[in-house]
Amino acid sequence: xxxxxxxxxxxxxxxxxxxxxxxxxxxxxxxxxxxxxxxxxxxxxxxxxxxxxxxxxxxxxxxxxxxxxxxxxxxxxxxxxxxxxxxxxxxxxxxxxxxxxxxxxxx
Amino acid sequence: xxxxxxxxxxxxxxxxxxxxxxxxxxxxxxxxxxxxxxxxxxxxxxxxxxxxxxxxxxxxxxxxxxxxxxxxxxxxxxxxxxxxxxxxxxxxxxxxxxxxxxxxxxxxxxxxxxxxxxxxxx
Numbered sequence: 001x002x003x004x005x006x007x008x009x010x011x012x013x014x015x016x017x018x019x020x021x022x023x024x025x026x027x028x029x030x031x032x033x034x035x036x037x038x039x040x041x042x043x044x045x046x047x048x049x050x051x052x053x054x055x056x057x058x059x060x061x062x063x064x065x066x067x068x069x070x071x072x073x074x075x076x077x078x079x080x081x082x083x084x085x086x087x088x089x090x091x092x093x094x095x096x097x098x099x100x101x102x103x104x105x106x107x
Numbered sequence: 108x109x110x111x112x113x114x115x116x117x118x119x120x121x122x123x124x125x126x127x128x129x130x131x132x133x134x135x136x137x138x139x140x141x142x143x144x145x146x147x148x149x150x151x152x153x154x155x156x157x158x159x160x161x162x163x164x165x166x167x168x169x170x171x172x173x174x175x176x177x178x179x180x181x182x183x184x185x186x187x188x189x190x191x192x193x194x195x196x197x198x199x200x201x202x203x204x205x206x207x208x209x210x211x212x213x214x215x216x217x218x219x220x221x222x223x224x225x226x227x228x229x
Contacts (some may be wrong), residue, residue, distance in 0.1 A: 034215040049215035087152055091214040094168045098152040
């Protein structure tokens with residue numbers, strides 16, 4: 001099974017900060033890596049798919065990059081509504097797995 | 108507008124069974140892969156299982172933690188996806204989401220339901 005390790009698991013940041021979250025896969029996942037945002041009590045929301053494609057309606061301050069086993073989600077100029085938990089997910093073979101999550105909190 | 112609405116959650120004793128439903132609207136169920144994802148209280152997301160679309164003969168895949176105990180199925184006439192859960196354990200306590208993709212690559216989940224809570228406890 002492919003394991004996804006997100007880092008950091010928690011980060012404290014201020015409005016306007018640039019934030020980078022890393023997702024490392026235990027083996028290559030081609031480009032089949034997605035990122036989700038989840039707020040308390042809500043279903044996850046897709047932000048990025050196939051590594052770097054921005055989902056329709058998602059602000060352009062979100063971007064994804066990477067290849068093979070190392071991927072990043074970057075939020076330029078963090079906004080108040082971005083404080084949430086972020087998950088990566090691979091969709092390359094079964095089982096599909098999620099990373100452990102990164103909680104972004106207000107400093 | 109696409110909607111996925113789960114139902115069927117509740118309190119069940121260890122060893123018991125429960126069937127969850129996910130009613131979909133706004134797309135043709137038979138065209139889509141459909142997945143179940145769960146989230147234990149205060150924990151991260153865990154993929155549970157998948158049923159492929161009609162073109163791929165509705166074949167299924169499961170996480171190791173549920174294989175042999177859970178079954179994903181669908182009823183096109185009811186526009187519904189199901190998750191039959193048996194031999195439930197306390198560690199199956201979670202919010203269960205159904206999810207799917209608008210893209211034929213099936214490499215992301217941009218459609219999600221609101222979730223239904225399953226509590227396994229004596």
